[in-house]
Amino acid sequence: MAVTSINSFDFKRYWGLILQRRYLALSVAFTVLSLCTLAAFILPKVYEATSTIFIQRSSLINPLIKGIGVAANADEGVRTLKDGITSRNIISRVIKRLDMDSGDTKSAKHEGLISSIKSKISITVKGADRQGADLFIISYRGSDPKNVRDIVNTLVEEYIAETLGYRRSDASGAFDFVQSQLAEYKSKLEKSDKDIRAFRERYPDIVPQTESAVLTRMEAFQTQKIDADIKVQELMRRRDNLKKQLSGEKELTVAFVTREGSPEARLNYLNNQLVLLTTKYTDQHPELRKTKAEIQELKKQIAHAKAGPADAGSSETSTLNPIYQQLKEDLARTDAEIDSLRARSAELSRQQQQAKNVLGGMPKEQEEWTRLQRDRTVYQHIYDDLLNKSETARVSKDLELTDKGTTFKVVDPAVLPVFPVQPDRIKFILAGILLGIACGVGAVLGIDYLNHSFKDEDSIEESLKVPVLVAIPSVVVEGDVMTMKQLDKKVMIAASVYLGIILLLLVKEALYKFVGVTIIGF
Amino acid sequence: MRKSARTSYLEPDNNVKIKGLASLPEFQIREIAIDSSQVDRHVVTIIDPLSAASEQYRKLRARILAATKQDFQNTIMVTSADVGEGKSITSINFAVALAQEIDHTVLLVDADLRKPMIHKYLGIKADRGLSDYLSGTVDISDVLIHTGVGKLVLLPAGTPSMNPAELLSSNRMNELVQELKYRYRDRYIIFDTSPVLVSADAISMSSYVDGVLFVVAAAKTPERTVKKAIGLLQSAPVWGVVFNNVPDYLGKNLHPYYYYRYHQDTNQPTKTNNKDDKH
Numbered sequence: 001m002a003v004t005s006i007n008s009f010d011f012k013r014y015w016g017l018i019l020q021r022r023y024l025a026l027s028v029a030f031t032v033l034s035l036c037t038l039a040a041f042i043l044p045k046v047y048e049a050t051s052t053i054f055i056q057r058s059s060l061i062n063p064l065i066k067g068i069g070v071a072a073n074a075d076e077g078v079r080t081l082k083d084g085i086t087s088r089n090i091i092s093r094v095i096k097r098l099d100m101d102s103g104d105t106k107s108a109k110h111e112g113l114i115s116s117i118k119s120k121i122s123i124t125v126k127g128a129d130r131q132g133a134d135l136f137i138i139s140y141r142g143s144d145p146k147n148v149r150d151i152v153n154t155l156v157e158e159y160i161a162e163t164l165g166y167r168r169s170d171a172s173g174a175f176d177f178v179q180s181q182l183a184e185y186k187s188k189l190e191k192s193d194k195d196i197r198a199f200r201e202r203y204p205d206i207v208p209q210t211e212s213a214v215l216t217r218m219e220a221f222q223t224q225k226i227d228a229d230i231k232v233q234e235l236m237r238r239r240d241n242l243k244k245q246l247s248g249e250k251e252l253t254v255a256f257v258t259r260e261g262s263p264e265a266r267l268n269y270l271n272n273q274l275v276l277l278t279t280k281y282t283d284q285h286p287e288l289r290k291t292k293a294e295i296q297e298l299k300k301q302i303a304h305a306k307a308g309p310a311d312a313g314s315s316e317t318s319t320l321n322p323i324y325q326q327l328k329e330d331l332a333r334t335d336a337e338i339d340s341l342r343a344r345s346a347e348l349s350r351q352q353q354q355a356k357n358v359l360g361g362m363p364k365e366q367e368e369w370t371r372l373q374r375d376r377t378v379y380q381h382i383y384d385d386l387l388n389k390s391e392t393a394r395v396s397k398d399l400e401l402t403d404k405g406t407t408f409k410v411v412d413p414a415v416l417p418v419f420p421v422q423p424d425r426i427k428f429i430l431a432g433i434l435l436g437i438a439c440g441v442g443a444v445l446g447i448d449y450l451n452h453s454f455k456d457e458d459s460i461e462e463s464l465k466v467p468v469l470v471a472i473p474s475v476v477v478e479g480d481v482m483t484m485k486q487l488d489k490k491v492m493i494a495a496s497v498y499l500g501i502i503l504l505l506l507v508k509e510a511l512y513k514f515v516g517v518t519i520i521g522f
Numbered sequence: 523m524r525k526s527a528r529t530s531y532l533e534p535d536n537n538v539k540i541k542g543l544a545s546l547p548e549f550q551i552r553e554i555a556i557d558s559s560q561v562d563r564h565v566v567t568i569i570d571p572l573s574a575a576s577e578q579y580r581k582l583r584a585r586i587l588a589a590t591k592q593d594f595q596n597t598i599m600v601t602s603a604d605v606g607e608g609k610s611i612t613s614i615n616f617a618v619a620l621a622q623e624i625d626h627t628v629l630l631v632d633a634d635l636r637k638p639m640i641h642k643y644l645g646i647k648a649d650r651g652l653s654d655y656l657s658g659t660v661d662i663s664d665v666l667i668h669t670g671v672g673k674l675v676l677l678p679a680g681t682p683s684m685n686p687a688e689l690l691s692s693n694r695m696n697e698l699v700q701e702l703k704y705r706y707r708d709r710y711i712i713f714d715t716s717p718v719l720v721s722a723d724a725i726s727m728s729s730y731v732d733g734v735l736f737v738v739a740a741a742k743t744p745e746r747t748v749k750k751a752i753g754l755l756q757s758a759p760v761w762g763v764v765f766n767n768v769p770d771y772l773g774k775n776l777h778p779y780y781y782y783r784y785h786q787d788t789n790q791p792t793k794t795n796n797k798d799d800k801h
Contacts, residue, residue: 016771453741454748455772460738460763463745464752469735469762470582472612474769475575477563 014445021444022488026495029440036432037502045420049148050139051156052126052412055081081136082123085159091117094154098147117151135411145417152414160408175393182390185383192376199372203365218355225348232341235334242331246324263305267298425509429502551663555670560645564611567618568671579619582735582764586616587623589761595732597703599633599713599758601724603751607739608766610639613714616735616764620710621672627709629666629702631677633727634716635686638679644669651680655698656689662698686716691726699730718751728758736760740768 018025084090091114095101101110120142126135138156142148270291277288454460457468511517561568566575590596600616602609610632617630631652632640641648648667654660655677667676683689702711713731715724728734734755738748752760 013771016769020769020771448741451741452745453743454738454745454765455741457765459745460748460765464749464763466736466752466760467762468765469585470578471740471765471768472578472608472615473575474740474767475564475566475573475611479563 017448018441018444021447023491024447025440025444026491027440028443029436030495030498031436032439033429033432033436033499033502036428036435037505040423040425040428040432041505043423044143046141046143046422047145047148047417047419048139048141048421049145049152049414049417050137050412051152051410051414053136053138053156053160054409054411055134055136081159084163085123085138085155086118086121088114090155090158090162093158094151097154097158098150121155140414141421149414149416156410156413160410163408172397175390175397178386178390178393182383182386185379185386189376189379189383192372192379196372196376199365199369203369214355214359218352218359221348221352221355225345225352228341228345228348232338232345235338235341239331239334239338242327242334246327246331263298263301267295267302270295270298419513426506426513429506429509432502551666551668551675553668553670554646554648556644556646562611562643562645564608565614565618565643567615567622571622576615576619579615582616583619583623586620586733586735586761590732596709597699597711597713597731598733598735598761599715599724599727599731600735600737600764601715601728601755602717602737602739602743603719603748604717604743605637605720607717607737607743609717609737610634610643610714612735612737612764612766613712614640614643617674617710617712618671620712621674623672625708627673627675629675629677629709629711631711631713632679633690633713633723635679635683635689635723636716636721638682640676640714641678644676646676646678648676648678649681651678653680653683653686653689655680656692656694657681657683658694687722687726690715690723696730703732718754719747725754725758728755732759733761734758735762735764737764737766739766740772742767 092110094117095110095113101107101113117140120140122139122141124137124139126137138152140148140152140155142151274288274291274295277285277291281288283289454463457471460466460468556568558568563569566573567579570576586598600609600613613630617628620626621628630640632638633652634640635653638651641651646667646669648665650660651665655662655665662677665677665680667678668674669676689695699711702709713727715727718724736752736755
C-alpha cells in the first residue's frame, strides 16, 4: 500500500506534517476560532431567571393526621407541581397579569404565547429530604431580562395562590358536603325506624320472620311434636305395666319384728365362739365352760319359746305394702307426664298450624318487612360512614385553616438576570480555541490521509515492484529558508495579534462575568 | 581507465560519424566554467558536497556504478511521472556526483525540450543546444559545453522548439545517441527528459537508453499517477526509483548508517552486492 499507514501513531511524523502544512492548520484553526467568537457575539442573548420555592410538608402533623385528614396527601401536590405550574390556567393568568397580549384568551396568538412560555419553563427538584422538604427551582428563559424575571415571579405567586386556595376550598367543601349528606341520611334513618315501628304495630306476629325461618320453625315444631308423641306412647306402655304390677300386689303386708339380741342369734354366736375357744383351750378353761353353760341356757330358752307360741317375746304386725305404694306413685306420675306431653303436642300442633298460616300470609307483609329492614341497614351503614368522614373532613378543614399542612415559601425570588445564559461567550471562545486546534490538526491529518501519494520507500517498492535506489532528503535552500522564516514571522505576528485580540475578548468577558468589571463597552 | 581520459573530455574514436564529435579536438569544445554563485541552491553536489543530500547522490552513483560495472551500460534516462518532482535537479546532481568520481566522463543531455531547466539550474547561458543540433542548424561541437565540474559536459536543450517530439524521435537523435553510446564507452550519458505523463518524449527516448531512473517526489504525486507512468515505460528498463524531496518527518530511511534493503526479485541494479551502499 502506498497510502500512509496511520495505524501506528508516529508523533514525529504527524508533528512534521503539521509543521509542513502549518499555514493550512493555522488558517483552519483561525477560521473556526473566528466563527465561534463571532457566534458568541452575534447570537441573540438569552436570559434566565430562577426562583426557588421551598415546600415544607409539616413533619410533625403529617404523621399524626396520616389517614385522618386529606391534607396528608401533600405528596401528591408536590408531584403535580410540575404539571400545575405549567398548566394553561396559570400561564394564562400570568399572561393576563403581565399584560403580555391583547387579552383575547381565545386567539391563536394567545395559544401560541402559552405554549411558547410553557416550553421555556424548566422545573427541577432539589433533594426530597426526609424532613419532607423539597426545593423546587423554577426557571424561565427569554430574551428580555425584565420580562423573564417577572414571568418567573408571577408564575410562582400564581401557583402558590392557586394551590393554597384550592386546598382550602377543597377541605371546607368536602366538610360541607359530608355534613349535608349526614343530615339527609339521618332523616332517612329516622324515617326508616318509624316505618319499622309502624309495621311492627300493624303485624305484631309476623315481625321477625322470614320464610325460611318460619319453615325452620315449622320443622322444629314437627320434630318436637313427634318426639312428644313417641314419649306419650312409651309412657302409656309404662302405665299399663305399672297397672299390671299394681294389680298383683297386696295393699297391706305382714312384717316380722325380732327383738334385738334374740336367743337364736346369740346361740349362733356362742356356737361359733365355742368352736374358737375349743381350739385354743381345754374343756376346763373357765371361758369355755362359761360359754358352754350359756349355750345350754339358751337352748333351754329356745325350746321353751317354741312350746308357747303366743308368748309376748315376739309379735307379727300388719302394715302398708311399700312396693304397692311405689308403683302407685309411679303410675300417677306417668299419667301426669302423659297429660303434659299430650298438651305439649297439641300446643306444638297449634303453633305449627300458626306457622303454616304465617307462611301462607307472608309474601306481602314479608316483602314490606324485608324492604324496611334493608333500607334501614343501608341507611345505617351510610350514616356511620358519613359520620366517620365528617370527622375526617373536619380535621382536614381545621388543618388547612390553621395552615399546618404543606407550607410554600419562596426562598429565592427571581431577580433581574444580568448575564445572558446563552451564548456563553467564555465557553464559545474557549470552545473555539479548542475546536480550532482540533480542526486545524484534523485538516492536516485528513488531507494527509486523503493524499494517496508515496510517503515511504517500502510502499513504493511494494506498489511499483521497482527498487528504490535512494531517498533524497528535501533540500532546504538558504534563501528559501530566509524567505520562509520571514513569512513565518509575519504570519506568527499576525496570528498572535489576532489570538491576542480574541484572548482579550475572553478576559473581558471573564472580568465582566466573574468580577463585574466592564473594560470594553460591548 | 586510460590515463589520457583524465585530460580529454571527449576522447576521439576512429569510427566517429558525427562531424564535430570526431574531428574536433578537445580544446575546441566550449568551456563555460560554472559559477557556483549562479548555481541553483538545489544542486547540492556543487553547492554543499558534504550535505546529507549530496551523500545520497553519491550513494546513487555508487549503486549505478556497481550495477553497470560489468556490462557497461552508459546511457541513462532520468524522468518522472509529472512535473515538479525534481527530475532535472536529480539529473544534475547525479551527473555531478558521477563526474566527481575520478574516472568518469559524464555527458548531461537536457532532452526536456519543452521546459529546459538544466542550464538555468547551473547558471549557464546556453542559447543553442540539442534542438538546434537536431534541427541541423549547428554541429554538435558548437553546442557541447564543458562545465568545469569534474569531467561533466553539458548538452543544453537549446532553442525552444515547436516540435520537440519529432526532433527527439528523429533519426538524427537516434544516431546521436548511438554515437555517444558506442563511441565513448567510458562515458556516462544522462538524459533529462520531460515527464512521462506530460509528453511522449520520455517514452520514445526510453527505447534509446540502457536504463531509466524514475524520480518520485515524496508525498506529492498520487500513487495511481506514478503507477500509470511506470506502466507506460513498460518496455524500458527502469532501474529504480529515486525517492526525492523526502521531508524531514518522512525521513526515517535517511539515517547516515542506514543499510539499504534490496529487492532480490528485481533484475535491476540491485543484483549487485550491498557493500557499496554502506555509508
